[in-house]
Amino acid sequence: MATKTYNVKGMHCASCATMIELDLEDEGITAKCNYAQQVLEVSFDNTKIEEEKIKKVVEQSGYTLA
Numbered sequence: 912m913a914t915k916t917y918n919v920k921g922m923h924c925a926s927c928a929t930m931i932e933l934d935l936e937d938e939g940i941t942a943k944c945n946y947a948q949q950v951l952e953v954s955f956d957n958t959k960i961e962e963e964k965i966k967k968v969v970e971q972s973g974y975t976l977a
Contacts, residue, residue, distance in 0.1 A: 913957040918977040919969065922946050927974070934972050940965060951976070 922928055928944035931951060935942035941954040953965055966976050 912954055913962075914952065914954045915962065915965070917951045917953075917965075917969075919944065919949050919951045919974050920977055921974040922949060931969060931972055931974060934968050935965065938964065938968055940968070 919931065922931075922944075925946045928946040931944045932942040935953060938960070939955070940960060942951060943953075944951045951969070955965070969976055
């Protein structure tokens with residue numbers, strides 16, 4: 912298991928953070944997103960999921976990883 916932390920740009924409220932978490936969890940990625948700190952922490956099986964997948968899911972949701 913790998914754990915990564917990212918800064919997220921584009922979140923406007925706590926619902927944005929929840930949406931990111933749910934979208935990532937649909938892909939099998941455990942996510943904890945904090946709107947106030949604009950931070951996303953993810954845990955995933957790096958033998959099955961590439962880090963690029965995380966970026967793609969977040970960007971499809973309308974946000975940017977920094």
